[in-house]
Every structure is written in structure tokens, then in C-alpha cells.
Amino acid sequence: MQLQIKYFGLIAEITNCEKETIEFSKTLVSELLEELFVKYPSLKQKDFKVAQNHEIVSNSSEITNPEIALLPPFSGG
Amino acid sequence: MSRYNRHIILSDVGPEGQNKISNAKVLVIGAGGLGCPILQYLTAAGIGTLGVIDFDIVEESNLQRQVLFGTSSLGTNKALAAKERLEDLNPTIQINTYQEALTPQNALELLKNYDIIVDGTDNFETRYLINDAAIITNKPVVYGAIYKFEGQVSVFNYNNGPSYRCLFPITPKKGSVANCSEVGVLGVLPGIIGTMQANEVLKIILGFDGVLSEKLFCYNSKTSETYTLKVKKLDSEIEKVLSEKEHFKTQLFNFNCVSKNVSLKDLHEFKNIQFIDVRELHEEPKIKLDNCIQIPLNQLNNNLDKISTTKTIIFFCQAGIRSRTAVEILEKQNIANCFSLEEGAAAIIEQLKIKA
Numbered sequence: 149m150q151l152q153i154k155y156f157g158l159i160a161e162i163t164n165c166e167k168e169t170i171e172f173s174k175t176l177v178s179e180l181l182e183e184l185f186v187k188y189p190s191l192k193q194k195d196f197k198v199a200q201n202h203e204i205v206s207n208s209s210e211i212t213n214p215e216i217a218l219l220p221p222f223s224g225g
Numbered sequence: 226m227s228r229y230n231r232h233i234i235l236s237d238v239g240p241e242g243q244n245k246i247s248n249a250k251v252l253v254i255g256a257g258g259l260g261c262p263i264l265q266y267l268t269a270a271g272i273g274t275l276g277v278i279d280f281d282i283v284e285e286s287n288l289q290r291q292v293l294f295g296t297s298s299l300g301t302n303k304a305l306a307a308k309e310r311l312e313d314l315n316p317t318i319q320i321n322t323y324q325e326a327l328t329p330q331n332a333l334e335l336l337k338n339y340d341i342i343v344d345g346t347d348n349f350e351t352r353y354l355i356n357d358a359a360i361i362t363n364k365p366v367v368y369g370a371i372y373k374f375e376g377q378v379s380v381f382n383y384n385n386g387p388s389y390r391c392l393f394p395i396t397p398k399k400g401s402v403a404n405c406s407e408v409g410v411l412g413v414l415p416g417i418i419g420t421m422q423a424n425e426v427l428k429i430i431l432g433f434d435g436v437l438s439e440k441l442f443c444y445n446s447k448t449s450e451t452y453t454l455k456v457k458k459l460d461s462e463i464e465k466v467l468s469e470k471e472h473f474k475t476q477l478f479n480f481n482c483v484s485k486n487v488s489l490k491d492l493h494e495f496k497n498i499q500f501i502d503v504r505e506l507h508e509e510p511k512i513k514l515d516n517c518i519q520i521p522l523n524q525l526n527n528n529l530d531k532i533s534t535t536k537t538i539i540f541f542c543q544a545g546i547r548s549r550t551a552v553e554i555l556e557k558q559n560i561a562n563c564f565s566l567e568e569g570a571a572a573i574i575e576q577l578k579i580k581a
Contacts, residue, residue, distance in 0.1 A: 166448060197392070204456070217454070219443070220397075221370070221392075222371055222376070222377050225371060
């Protein structure tokens with residue numbers, strides 16, 4: 149499946165793009181993260197939530213929708 | 226009253242709505258980049274009682290975005306400086322200032338006196354503190370946060386809705402997310418996000434249907450893109466906070482807190498020290514001491530077994546920054562007898578030479 153991944157805040161700085169399309173042949177969120185950690189090793193140290201179709205999903209969730217987002221918390225004010 | 230005429234002629238507000246605004250009590254925590262536009266619009270709107278809490282003073286580098294302040298406010302406490310400007314904007318409302326930091330000790334009492342809490346702070350510790358205090362006192366929180374060109378807005382704890390912990394249950398690793406003073410921010414962004422927060426406050430007061438609860442609104446000022454995340458309530462997170470209610474005031478709170486930093490000159494106060502060098506293996510100068518081991522910071526969690534449980538741990542690095550992170554890592558493991566050396570490795574060598 150082709151996934152559209154959106155990156156926010158400092159996650160987008162690590163990936164050096166705000167969105168990208170990737171080809172994903174596995175099933176779980178954790179498997180997607182493993183692939184992303186290989187591509188962007190420093191993602192591993194960051195806090196973020198994974199959303200699928202605008203809803204937060206856990207690492208054990210299945211990817212059923214191509215719209216994915218990685219959202220970190222912001223603290224600035 | 227002609228001051229509020231443009232509100233009153235709106236059919237969704239009217240004199241009744243304006244009355245609600247005049248009777249509302251709103252506490253704005255932080256009078257910085259977000260706090261300034263929040264306070265400005267809420268004051269202009271005629272919020273009956275407005276509380277402002279901030280311990281900080283106005284600095285020149287604030288003026289690029291903290292629009293309530295001018296050069297004449299430099300060096301003044303932000304809550305006070307804000308009040309001065311706001312009283313001119315609208316002398317008919319009550320403005321309470323608190324020139325202090327929000328802490329576990331004062332948070333519950335303070336929140337109790339207000340109907341709506343607005344989070345305009347700039348650090349995670351206070352955001353979680355606000356969240357937890359608001360759950361305990363059952364107050365809605367209008368949340369806003371920024372990072373460089375991006376902002377987030379939501380309303381938490383509203384009508385039994387989700388809280389900040391339902392979105393991000395665990396306090397992020399300290400230092401993993403920087404604040405504006407460290408990374409910079411385009412001045413208009415807090416203006417946009419803070420104004421959206423003021424808008425949510427008014428929507429809550431007026432009882433509008435579209436309050437931004439159960440949603441996290443994200444805005445990117447560079448790309449003009451928006452993204453709305455659905456936020457689900459996690460009862461377990463809220464129950465956790467409520468179950469710790471009795472210990473709220475005594476919780477460990479890291480903001481402006483007890484120093485875990487020590488200086489070389491104070492080391493004689495400690496007996497039985499284990500030094501831990503958290504620099505990378507290649508970094509110079511090398512420190513050779515019998516009671517010193519080296520564990521690079523990123524390997525600390527995997528080497529906890531090497532850390533003495535009976536000695537006082539003193540972390541050091543090159544400039545006293547990584548060593549502070551090391552202290553936090555150990556605190557998370559409930560190892561409390563550890564400190565961060567303010568000086569770096571070079572100063573230790575210097576000290577050793579003098580002693581030798």
C-alpha cells in the first residue's frame with residue numbers, strides 16, 4: 149500500500165520534509181515505525197504519536213488507511 | 226454599554242451573552258507569547274475577572290512577539306506589566322495578578338477561584354501540572370502550544386471530555402523538545418494560536434457547540450496547512466490523576482526546583498562519590514580518577530547496573546548540560562542520590578592540578 153505520511157514539528161526536521169509517500173508492504177504500525185527508524189535513526193529518541201486517518205493508533209494497530217501522521221508534543225508558548 | 230455594542234448586536238451573543246462574559250472568571254497561566262494575545266482579547270471582550278500568573282520579567286527579546294509589552298516594561302514582572310496595559314484597555318474589569326510560578330502547592334487553590342483555565346506556558350512540567358490540577362478541580366483548560374512555525378490548540382477537560390494526558394500520557398523526556406527561547410519562533414505565530422485560544426474561551430462562556438474539545442487543531446504558518454486530530458478520552462489516565470489527588474501537593478515537580486546541580490567547590494560536602502563521565506568515549510580531556518567511570522549519555526539506560534547504589538553519583542560532561550539529563554534519567558529510575566556537576570571536564574582537571 150502507498151502511505152501518505154505527514155510529519156509535524158521537530159519530526160519534520162528529522163525527516164527533512166513535511167510529508168512523503170512511501171510504499172509499505174507490511175501490516176502493523178510497529179512495522180512501519182521500524183522502517184522509518186531505519187530511514188531516520190534519530191526518530192527513535194523522539195516522543196510522538198502516530199495517527200491513522202486523524203485518529204491516534206497504538207504500535208500494535210493494523211494499518212488500514214493510507215493517511216498517517218506523526219505528531220510530537222509542543223511545549224513552546 | 227457601547228463598549229460591547231459589536232458583541233451585543235451579534236444574535237449569537239446579545240446582551241445575555243455579554244452578561245455571561247462579564248460574569249466569567251478566567252485564569253491565564255503565562256503572560257508570554259501566547260498569554261499576551263489571550264489577555265488582550267479577553268480583556269477587550271470584557272471578561273469579568275481575569276487572573277494572570279507569571280513569575281518571569283519582560284526582556285528585550287520578548288518584545289518581538291509579546292505584544293502587550295513595550296520598552297518601558299523591560300525588567301518588570303510580566304503579570305504586572307500586562308495588568309498595566311490591560312487596565313488602560315479596559316478599566317471596567319477585575320484583573321488579579323500573581324507574580325509567582327504555578328506549583329503543586331499553589332495550583333489547586335488558584336484554579337478553584339476561576340471557571341476556565343488558559344494554558345499559555347512554555348514548558349511541559351507546567352502543562353502537566355495544569356492538566357492534573359484542572360482534572361482535580363474539574364475546570365476546562367484551553368490549551369495552546371507552539372514550535373517554530375507550528376501551533377496546536379485544543380480544549381481539555383471540557384464537559385467530561387479528554388485531558389492532555391489522554392493525548393500525551395507521559396511527560397516527554399526533558400530536553401527532547403525545545404522551547405522558543407532555545408529554538409526561535411516567528412513572532413506572529415503565538416499571536417495566531419493565542420488568539421484562537423481566546424476564541425475558545427469565549428465559545429465556552431457563550432455555550433457554543435463547536436468548542437475544540439476532543440480535537441487537536443494543528444496549524445503550520447509556513448505552509449498554511451491545518452490538520453485536526455481526534456482525541457479520545459482515556460478514563461485510565463484521568464483516574465490515575467484523581468487517585469493521586471491526596472499527594473498532589475507533595476509531588477516531585479522539576480520546574481525551578483530543588484537544585485540537582487553541584488559545583489566543584491561544594492564537592493567536599495559529599496562523601497563516597499562515584500563520578501560518571503557521560504561524554505562520548507572520544508571526547509577530550511580524559512579524566513582518570515579511581516572513582517570515575519565513563520558511560521556515554523545515550524548508553525546510560527542500558528548500564529544502570531554499573532551505577533553504585535550506595536555512593537553519591539556525580540555526573541559530569543563537557544559543559545554541565547548532558548550531566549543534567551543524566552540526573553533526570555536516574556530520577557526516572559528512582560535513583561535520587563545523584564547530582565550534575567556544573568563545571569565540565571576541563572575544570573575538573575584544573576581542580577586536580579591545584580590539589581596535586
